[in-house]
Amino acid sequence: MLPNLLKFLQGFSPTVLTVGLTGITLLIGYFDYVAGTDTTFSAIYLLPIGAAAWLLNRPVACALAVLSSILSVVGDQEAGAHYSSAWIPAWNVTARLAIFVFATFMIAAFRTLHRELEKRAADRAAKLTEEIAMRERLQRELLHISEREQERVGHDIHDSLCQHLTGTALAAEVVAEELQSQNSTERANAVRVVELIEQGIVLARNLARSLNGVDVSHNGLPAALVVFASSTTDLFNVSCRFEGPEQFPVEDLPTAVHLYRIAQEAVSNAIKHGAATEVVIRLENALSGRVLRVIDNGTGIVPTHRNSQGMGLRIMSYRSQLIGARLDIHKLSPIGTELACSLAVEEAAE
Numbered sequence: 001m002l003p004n005l006l007k008f009l010q011g012f013s014p015t016v017l018t019v020g021l022t023g024i025t026l027l028i029g030y031f032d033y034v035a036g037t038d039t040t041f042s043a044i045y046l047l048p049i050g051a052a053a054w055l056l057n058r059p060v061a062c063a064l065a066v067l068s069s070i071l072s073v074v075g076d077q078e079a080g081a082h083y084s085s086a087w088i089p090a091w092n093v094t095a096r097l098a099i100f101v102f103a104t105f106m107i108a109a110f111r112t113l114h115r116e117l118e119k120r121a122a123d124r125a126a127k128l129t130e131e132i133a134m135r136e137r138l139q140r141e142l143l144h145i146s147e148r149e150q151e152r153v154g155h156d157i158h159d160s161l162c163q164h165l166t167g168t169a170l171a172a173e174v175v176a177e178e179l180q181s182q183n184s185t186e187r188a189n190a191v192r193v194v195e196l197i198e199q200g201i202v203l204a205r206n207l208a209r210s211l212n213g214v215d216v217s218h219n220g221l222p223a224a225l226v227v228f229a230s231s232t233t234d235l236f237n238v239s240c241r242f243e244g245p246e247q248f249p250v251e252d253l254p255t256a257v258h259l260y261r262i263a264q265e266a267v268s269n270a271i272k273h274g275a276a277t278e279v280v281i282r283l284e285n286a287l288s289g290r291v292l293r294v295i296d297n298g299t300g301i302v303p304t305h306r307n308s309q310g311m312g313l314r315i316m317s318y319r320s321q322l323i324g325a326r327l328d329i330h331k332l333s334p335i336g337t338e339l340a341c342s343l344a345v346e347e348a349a350e
Contacts (some may be wrong), residue, residue, distance in 0.1 A: 009055055011237055017055055019127030021048040025064050029071030035079045042072065053107040061108065069093045118182060138265060139318060147257070154211030162204050171195040203329035206231030221256045222248050225263060225281050232279070236271050244283030250290060250343075258319040259292050259341065262327075265312050266339045274298025292341040300331040315339075 009017065025048045032041040045068035053061035073093045083089055176190035209227055225242045232240040250256050263281050270276040276298030284291040313329075316339075320327040325343040332338055 006051075006054065009051065014056055018052075021052050021056075021060075021064060021172055022067070024048045025067055025071070029068070029075055032072055033075035033078055040072075041200050042099070045072065045096075045100065048102055049104055050107045053104045054111050058104055058108045061103045061104040062101055065097055065104055067101060068100055069097040070160035072096055140322070143315075143319070143322075146260075154208040156213070157204055157287045162201055164209065165197055165204060169194055169201065172197060181271050203231075203234055206234055221250055222246065222283060224260055225283070228260070228264065228267075229279075229281055232267055232271075235294045238271060238276065239278040240267065240281070241279075242281045242283075244281075245285055248283045248285065248290065255323045255343070259343075260321050262316050262339075262341050263294055265316050267296075267311050269297050270294065270296035270337060274300065276336075289342060289344040291343070292339075294339040295312060295332070295336065300335055300337050 012020070023046065028041055028044050028048070032039075032044075035041070049061050049064045050066060052064050070093060073089050073096070076092075077089065145176060167224055172190060172194045179187040179190050206227070209231060221243060222242070222244055225244075229240045229242040232238065250259065267279050267281065270279050274296055276296035279294065279296045282291075282293040282295065284293065317327055320341055325341050328340045328342070330338060
């Protein structure tokens with residue numbers, strides 16, 4: 001209650017506060033006179049004095065202390081107090097003034113200390129906010145660097161390795177044709193080598209495509225996940241399929257890229273760590289927002305692995321935070337793991 005009252009009084013100008021506190025002091029002096037000599041108002045006089053020391057400055061508070069001391073003694077005399085010596089009223093004024101001035105300096109010193117602590121807290125909060133913002137910028141830059149490196153590797157695979165494998169396949173076809181012209185029994189083996197090289201070309205192109213970024217134009221996220229599921233099936237010899245609507249309205253490029261990378265990381269974890277043989281990537285349009293689910297039939301995430309916060313889990317969690325999504329990972333019964341990345345409607349709209 002007191003902090004709220006002080007906050008309310010701080011809304012007034014110094015002049016209004018000075019006049020108001022002076023009026024309150026005079027009002028207290030009047031009630032002190034009416035109450036007579038049986039009741040002391042010394043503690044009540046401290047209220048406007050303390051308010052002046054906290055809200056204004058020490059000179060105003062000291063002036064109110066002098067006024068309060070005079071009013072308290074004069075009120076007692078006017079109420080019929082009798083003193084055996086003329087020095088007693090002077091002593092009472094001095095004693096009360098000393099108490100009021102001491103309280104003024106204590107409250108003013110506490111106020112100064114409070115302001116210094118507030119300033120230090122504000123400075124530390126500003127530095128902490130700056131450090132957090134800097135760390136977030138560095139984390140985003142690391143993700144961007146990782147994204148660019150993945151795309152670079154994908155381009156290198158497509159432009160270098162695929163071209164090299166294509167040339168190797170052509171050379172193998174020439175050898176197969178020469179063996180056929182010689183009616184050699186090794187022609188079948190040569191043809192098999194050509195087939196294996198062509199399969200390697202397909203796998204390399206799928207790998208390069210999965211490493212490249214996501215084009216969200218013309219509903220690119222579902223299409224990219226379809227290609228990714230197909231390439232995963234070919235690369236790892238598992239059943240990976242995409243389920244979802246043809247239209248998934250996420251027209252923001254960073255959001256689509258993060259969802260795509262979260263799906264990639266979840267599928268990779270399911271196959272490498274969960275030994276899954278069947279993985280389903282699913283996009284859902286719900287009333288509350290958009291949901292990406294990755295469901296597998298692997299061994300399931302164990303509590304120790306979840307608490308260890310491996311690099312993959314941290315990256316997925318951070319990506320979900322960047323797009324304002326909620327990431328939930330839980331073990332299914334009897335086997336399997338389900339990852340759900342829920343994006344609110346307003347976040348998806350942005």
